[in-house]
Amino acid sequence: MGSQEVSTADWQGKHVTVAGLGVSGIPAARALHERGALVTVVNDGDDERARAQAAELEALGITVRLGDGATLPPSTELVVTAPGWQPDKPLFLAAAEAGVDIWGDVELAWRLRGTNGRKAAPWLAVTGTNGKTTTVRMLASILQAAGLRTAAVGNIGVSLLDAVLGETEYDVLAVELSSYQLHWAPSLRAHSAAVLNLAPDHLDWHGSMEAYAADKGRVYEGNTVACVYNVADPATEELVREADVEEGCRAIGFTLGAPGPSQLGVVDGILVDRAFVKNRQKQAQELAEVSDVNPPAPHNIANALAAAALARAFGVEPAAVRDGLRNFRPDAHRIEHVADIDGVAYVDDSKATNTHATEASLAAYDSIVWIAGGLAKGATFDELVTGAAKRLRGVVLMGADRALIHEALTRHAPEVPVVDLDRTDTGAMSEAVEHAARLAQPGDTVLLAPACASMDMFTNYIKRGEAFADAVRARAEESA
Structure with missing residues (x-):
């Protein structure tokens, strides 16, 4: 099983354990079962949803163990x-001790x-702390403008297994890869790849910034044409060198x-x-306008620019880069302009769930x-507050860990007015928008860029962004 392409015969009768139900585990279990593997799915959870998923797999002849993902x-x-399963789980420690290989869903799709x-x-791969989804979708738009059959897949929500095993024959795939996925993908070899940026994130999973960076850097291993890096982030260039x-x-x-x-x-x-370009010492090719x-x-x-580099x-051709960027529409809750009210712009960047993304916003x-x-x-x-202090007209804080931001504001931007909402219910967003509107002046931007995860108040960042947009639209109707 060391080769990168595996025939159906290689799986016949092979005992494979799939760790985790869900968007990656279920397609993996099905694909392996169809190829003759003897599949056992293990899952930590044993709730109603898990039992329903297990019943579907068991009907196919797949063994499922709920409530026991450790053995x-x-x-x-x-x-x-x-x-998402952490590398230090007992299941993986036992596998390593027994000399059993551990693959992620990306590795399986690659094989x-x-x-x-x-x-x-071929795969054009993108990773980084922030900007992955947008870049991959831009890349797919450019490739489509060039007349290529492609799809944006991977961590973006479309299963790579479905893409490589489905009915459509693609010319090239635009692949978003998380650090988790790269950790479990030892044989992945992309045509070209980009690391957009590196900032501390998921350190509880990886154990250290060095381990996190090393997993991101795996995306460059075995690249054949280009390793794309961020000139403003020397750590990404260092990963290329290594x-x-x-x-x-x-x-x-x-x-x-x-x-x-x-x-x-x-x-x-x-x-x-x-x-x-032919003479890169002296020539430059125009691709698009800002x-x-x-x-x-x-x-x-x-x-x-990163998407354009991978496409090139x-x-x-340059014209497809331009047309693809023009055709691209960003996902909701990523610097999404919601409305202008009384000369103030309201922008939803609920996807900014860490300090690095918020700094850019x-x-x-x-x-x-x-x-x-x-x-x-x-x-x-x-560091975030220090860099943004001169741009802040005011700040409205809410959520479980708002005090941490408030303390940083007190230290580094004491002159900026702060409204501290002592509530974590979903209705707090309407009050936050009201306070922000009072602080704002014509020409300002009211920006939801939380720098934090949403689960203390909302199901996910999408629900948080929707609550902000709803509150802004309600205010727009009142002022109309």
């Missing part, structure tokens, strides 16, 4: 895990691509400034390419009333 089933020859009689499409790539693979930087040779960047409001990027916030321009590495506007707070996940806020 390695006897005779296990391979473990395939959902990406199974091309086994259904269709061409194995990667073992195919001979001839190039390091390609992206920058918001004027690009050097082998870089993409911005000159006089134009996105330009000095990497994939105004073609939606929205044209600095961090989103960086996303566009795949041979896409705050940098996009000159004068801000900031709505923030939630679950801090161990984050500190001093």
